[in-house]
Amino acid sequence: MSPLANLFRSSIGRKILMAVSGLVLTGFAFGHLVGNFQIFGHPDQINGYAHFLQSLGPALWAVRLVLLGAVGLHVWAAVALSLESRAARGPEKYGVHRWLSAAWASRTMRLSGLVVLAFVIYHILHFTVGVTDPTNFKGALSDWVMTEDAREFGIPLAAKGTVVHDVYSMIFIGFTCPWIAGFYILATGLLALHLLHGIDSLFQTLGLRSAKWSGGLRKAATLLTLGYFLGNLAIPGSILTGVVKPAPGTTAAERTGCACAMCPAETKP
Numbered sequence: 127m128s129p130l131a132n133l134f135r136s137s138i139g140r141k142i143l144m145a146v147s148g149l150v151l152t153g154f155a156f157g158h159l160v161g162n163f164q165i166f167g168h169p170d171q172i173n174g175y176a177h178f179l180q181s182l183g184p185a186l187w188a189v190r191l192v193l194l195g196a197v198g199l200h201v202w203a204a205v206a207l208s209l210e211s212r213a214a215r216g217p218e219k220y221g222v223h224r225w226l227s228a229a230w231a232s233r234t235m236r237l238s239g240l241v242v243l244a245f246v247i248y249h250i251l252h253f254t255v256g257v258t259d260p261t262n263f264k265g266a267l268s269d270w271v272m273t274e275d276a277r278e279f280g281i282p283l284a285a286k287g288t289v290v291h292d293v294y295s296m297i298f299i300g301f302t303c304p305w306i307a308g309f310y311i312l313a314t315g316l317l318a319l320h321l322l323h324g325i326d327s328l329f330q331t332l333g334l335r336s337a338k339w340s341g342g343l344r345k346a347a348t349l350l351t352l353g354y355f356l357g358n359l360a361i362p363g364s365i366l367t368g369v370v371k372p373a374p375g376t377t378a379a380e381r382t383g384c385a386c387a388m389c390p391a392e393t394k395p
């Protein structure tokens with residue numbers, strides 16, 4: 127069997143595929159969070175950054191394909207490994223043991239993985255395609271004219287005067303809706319839990335989870351994933367509670383409250 131076929135057919139090969147695709151997705155998740163923190167700056171910042179990403183054209187599509195491939199591989203390996211371990215275990219006699227053992231971690235992994243997958247599909251429809259949020263339909267949102275040049279690490283992101291999509295208002299308007307903000311908080315909480323168990327399995331696959339290291343590794347993973355969750359919580363949380371207000375002159379600043387069908391009339395803009 128060729129080494130590539132072995133990777134797909136053997137149990138350890140599937141675990142390696144799962145770990146590598148998981149690492150790619152984790153890298154994206156942390157990078158995306160750092161980029162999203164620009165929401166706390168001037169609108170030029172995140173709007174210029176989003177405009178720069180959109181202007182990458184084929185390079186952006188290459189990254190999207192890598193991410194899509196990583197998601198596909200990760201889900202495929204998870205299903206294959208889960209079927210394999212079920213077959214190896216045979217009929218379950220001691221139900222209580224299943225809940226108290228590693229099966230609990232894998233059950234929460236399946237549940238959190240499914241919710242995160244559903245969230246990512248919703249999130250792309252919400253922010254990238256712009257079709258799910260009635261307060262955010264593309265027509266309801268004005269474009270943003272850059273007031274200053276935006277640069278990051280010396281890279282020109284967008285020039286003063288360029289008309290760009292107002293991602294800043296899109297995020298603020300989206301997160302004034304408690305249902306939307308709540309779903310983001312729930313999904314990123316489950317994603318953090320998923321990452322915590324994922325890091326554990328990664329070290330197990332690499333054979334690095336020795337008795338000497340396991341306590342320290344667990345603490346480091348807990349800190350990292352907690353930091354990730356708190357970072358994600360800060361964005362919808364601070365907007366929903368009004369701790370951070372939209373900048374004057376943006377579409378978001380001209381609106382108050384949420385216009386979705388589920389929120390009461392008194393909160394409508």
Ligand code: HEM
Pocket residue numbers: 155158162176177180190246249250253254293297310314317358361362
């Ligand atoms: C507070 C939380 C988040 C905010 C404010 C946020 C913001 C955004 C925005 C504004 C876009 C669209 C960019 C554009 O089209 O110009 C986007 C795209 C995306 N986000 Fe998020 N995001 C958040 C959390 C997440 C999480 C937790 C994930 C998954 C781990 C995620 C995955 C994605 C993906 C896959 C895209 C599509 C990228 C593309 O255009 O190909 N986001 N996000």
